[in-house]
Amino acid sequence: MTTDQRKESWSTAEEEIMQATYRALLEYGYAGLSISRIADELGKSKAAIYHHYDTKDDLMITFLKFTVDRFEETIDTETGDEPVEDLKHAIEELLPLQRDEEQRRLQMVLVSLRSQAVTNETFREQFTQIDKQLAATIRSIVDRGIDEGTFRDIDSSRVAEHILATVNGAMYGRTTTDRHNTAAAARVSLVSYIDTELKRHS
Amino acid sequence: MTTDQRKESWSTAEEEIMQATYRALLEYGYAGLSISRIADELGKSKAAIYHHYDTKDDLMITFLKFTVDRFEETIDTETGDEPVEDLKHAIEELLPLQRDEEQRRLQMVLVSLRSQAVTNETFREQFTQIDKQLAATIRSIVDRGIDEGTFRDIDSSRVAEHILATVNGAMYGRTTTDRHNTAAAARVSLVSYIDTELKRHS
The missing domain is CATH 1.10.357.10 (Tetracycline Repressor, domain 2)
Known part of the structure; x- marks a missing residue:
């Protein structure tokens, strides 16, 4: 799909957080998502996530872009x-x-x-x-x-x-x-x- | 819409909790729903809700039926x-x-x-x-x-x-x-x- 929107480029750490969020969302649903659960999926501490994202809302906005990129690629x-x-x-x-x-x-x-x-x-x-x-x-x-x-x-x-x-x-x-x-x-x-x-x- | 499913009949207290949940959902979204926020909308204590529903999940299952009834009525x-x-x-x-x-x-x-x-x-x-x-x-x-x-x-x-x-x-x-x-x-x-x-x- 052609798009005018710039694709994000993801660092390895960010990409891993995105993949962990993806798995946690599939398991718990959006309403059941928490930084704790994402950290568990990631196998790291919550601090490792807060290092990149100030709040859960920040993380979810980034995750939205990540998912939309994946959709557009498919x-x-x-x-x-x-x-x-x-x-x-x-x-x-x-x-x-x-x-x-x-x-x-x-x-x-x-x-x-x-x-x-x-x-x-x-x-x-x-x-x-x-x-x-x-x-x-x-x-x-x-x-x-x-x-x-x-x-x-x-x-x-x-x-x-x-x-x-x-x-x-x-x-x-x-x-x-x-x-x-x-x-x-x-x-x-x-x-x-x-x-x-x-x-x-x- | 004709349906084989039995419609719930709601007590006034339950109906008020359902209406408060409806308003809280429109304001905060499903992921932002909590018993506290529903209690605030209701203008009562959380205990007034827990008197009828053991958990938030119980409340949401009942709310699902309430909303589906409304949809079918329309x-x-x-x-x-x-x-x-x-x-x-x-x-x-x-x-x-x-x-x-x-x-x-x-x-x-x-x-x-x-x-x-x-x-x-x-x-x-x-x-x-x-x-x-x-x-x-x-x-x-x-x-x-x-x-x-x-x-x-x-x-x-x-x-x-x-x-x-x-x-x-x-x-x-x-x-x-x-x-x-x-x-x-x-x-x-x-x-x-x-x-x-x-x-x-x-």
Whole structure:
């Protein structure tokens, strides 16, 4: 995923704290996170963490950036020159039919962090930015399809929001319920929608 | 929303604790909730809460049921005999174009609670149940439309998951980002999809 945001570069010590926070969050949830538990995961003292971060809030803001970087690295929305295939590829990246364990854990962490956006402005800005970029990527593929005559002359913004809402909602559902096959069902229906409604029938 | 789950009946004291928890959650987020803060909102001592709930976890499980009851009360998916209109009505209930302040707050609380489902089995079961019921309601409307010949002979399960994912994702996005017009855009596209792809063109 291309982004204007500068990626952090992490020292070994910071990277280890981030990895420990990741594991602690998966084990205890966001509400159960504490510097003590992160220090336990790290196998070091709390002082080793406070050396880098003044407060838990500081640590969590850094952890948010760390996680978002990981998410952006996993998403490859590079486009080719076939709008239909590019759109399907973007959907596949955002909503794989099968998730490997690493993808599953990353989505668990993202859903935990994103819930903080309900009351925390910094988190909210970060997820606003992510969704804005994803919607823009999808819309630009649709616009190209319309220009080339592959897609009907539809409202590309609306279609982009529809696709983004569907992939986000399916990911959210799969991460917060035991309904494991529903994300794949939603995706198949979404792709069929692209094939039948978006494509110009000539 | 019709449901097989028995609604709790709440004593005045319990109802007041639930309302205080609701306000404290909106102010501090789930991770910032404590019995102290809920007691402050309640204007009573912590003992007044511990009289009813042994632990914060007990209180939160009860609060989950309280919030789900409120959600189910606000959703009217009673169906008529016009599948297209019934489907649009269900989508309108789940994803209003404009939310009033009470709907906005309820969704903030639901997103906060739902994030606990990532690591907490009780929360996970509850949200699994909610999504299962919503998907079944949507699917039954689509099935009726197919039987009556209003809809094409499509896979109603897939379409139901697509619609549910879109409304959940749009609600999630609107509650966790500053992108306020996107939910309406997604909904307009979803309704257009129903009109053009689902309906049999005679």
